[in-house]
Amino acid sequence: MPSTRRQAAAFVLGCAALVSAFAQPAPSASAAGAAPLRLIVPFTPGTGIDLIARTVGPKLAERLGRPVVVDNRAGASGNIGTEAVVRAAPNGTTLLVSVNTLVMNRSLYPKLPFDPVKDLVPVSLTSWGQxxxxxxxxxxxxxxxxxxxxxxxxxxxxxxxxxxxxxxxxxxxxxxxxxxxxxxxxxxxxxxxxxxxxxxxxxxxxxxxxxxxxxxxxxxxxxxxxxxGSEKRHALLPQVPTVEEARAGKVNVDMWYGVFAPPGTSPDFVQRINRELREILAAPDVRTAFETQGMDPATSSPDEFRRLVEQDSDRWARLIKAQGITAE
Incomplete structure (x- = not known):
């Protein structure tokens, strides 16, 4: 092959290699897609929160096309696991599955180095428990x-x-x-x-x-x-009256369960997880798994969940102050 033809061929091959390099997906995007999603449960295995995470996790993995693992971080009334999520990178690899203990802790532990309400991003309500x-x-x-x-x-x-x-x-x-x-x-x-x-x-x-x-x-x-302790009787104990029906005052102590993300998590990721959870929680097998444990599946938008969390935080704060309750 003459010199000029060899040079031309080399030039074409070089350009092809350059185009091919630019056509490859960015390494960070590929890595993020394959990275496991951790569902941090701030209590021990076997609790209601743990059941939610282990029921929802495999279905979420299927829908997202990535591994989902449950990580129990128990201790300090849930504060250890909660702080792990507050400090986690907002890159879509960590979520918190928690219960309304989270808002109670806000008033019980005023010296916490984080705010359990303000420093988390509400994603979705998952269920109610009585x-x-x-x-x-x-x-x-x-x-x-x-x-x-x-x-x-x-x-x-x-x-x-x-x-x-x-x-x-x-x-x-x-x-x-x-x-x-x-x-x-x-x-x-x-x-x-x-x-x-x-x-x-x-x-x-x-x-x-x-x-x-x-x-x-x-x-x-x-x-x-x-x-x-609810506004209505429960299907598992239909013969048992509510506290109000039992003439002992209006005492609604329903527990909510839900999912949160680290501060700074992108709204797009929050909305994606919210949509997936909405469909997962509508599945008959998930509903059955929850109901046999005395929990009622429920969903919400991120904003609806945020308002619920804030209102519940205020309600328990008033009680804790009035009763002089402290955990420290």
């Missing part, structure tokens, strides 16, 4: 009205269990006390299991428990169901 007021059969209480009457006769003599200071179970009973102007002594435990054990054994008198935790013991006659 708490049932139960009593040890040894107390002979069969209604919430009986409990209120007994508490008025013997202030402080009746005690109640909770999985720990600042949990929804704890603050729900504090709201019950404030509404009925009675005093019950708080016995905090390290988790739900030991609290339930002592409740079954009669070492403590009453407690608010998630329906799925209390249900088998109620059916076995080992706990008395006094009332549902």
């Amino acid at each position: 708490l049932v007021l139960v009593a040890s059969p040894r107390t002979n209480y069969t209604s919430a009205a009986q409990l209120v009457a007994a508490a008025r006769q013997r202030p402080g003599a009746i005690n109640y269990a909770s999985p720990g200071v600042g949990t929804p179970h704890h603050l729900s009973m504090e709201l019950f006390k404030a509404t009925n102007q009675v005093f019950l002594t708080h016995i905090p435990y390290r988790g739900t299991a030991p609290a339930v054990t002592d409740l079954l054994g009669g070492q403590v008198d009453v407690a608010f428990l998630p329906i799925h935790v209390a249900l088998p013991h109620i059916k076995a006659g080992k706990l008395n169901a006094l009332a549902i």
Whole structure:
């Protein structure tokens, strides 16, 4: 091949290589698409929040075309896992699955190095959970009205269990006390299991428990169901009245569950996850999985969820201040 033809061929090949290089996807875009999405659960495995993450995670992975892993970061009433998300890079690789404990912590831990409400981006509501007021059969209480009457006769003599200071179970009973102007002594435990054990054994008198935790013991006659802490009765316990129906005041302590993103996360990513969650939560198998655990699937727009979080934060802040509750 003459020299000029060889030079021309080399030039064409060089141009082709250059065009090919520019045609390749950017490395960062490719890496971001393949990076696993972590669903951080700020509590131990087996909790309602964990169930949500492990039910939704595989379906989210299918729809996004990327791995989704559940990362349990328990401790400090959920604050450790929450802070991990607040500090995470807003690059679409980390989400928080949490419960309304998050807004309670805002007032219970005023020295936190972050704001659980302002420093997270609400993505979507996922479900609602109800708490049932139960009593040890040894107390002979069969209604919430009986409990209120007994508490008025013997202030402080009746005690109640909770999985720990600042949990929804704890603050729900504090709201019950404030509404009925009675005093019950708080016995905090390290988790739900030991609290339930002592409740079954009669070492403590009453407690608010998630329906799925209390249900088998109620059916076995080992706990008395006094009332549902909601605005309406629950399908799993249709015979149990609401607290208001039981003549013990208007006490709605429904727990919301939802998904949050780190601060600075792009609105497009938030909207994408919101759309995917909306469709996932509408699936019959997901609904069944939630409902058997006493949770009702629910969705919202990011803005609707933000307003719910802010309003609930204000509600619990008023109670915590009025009752002088502190976790520090």
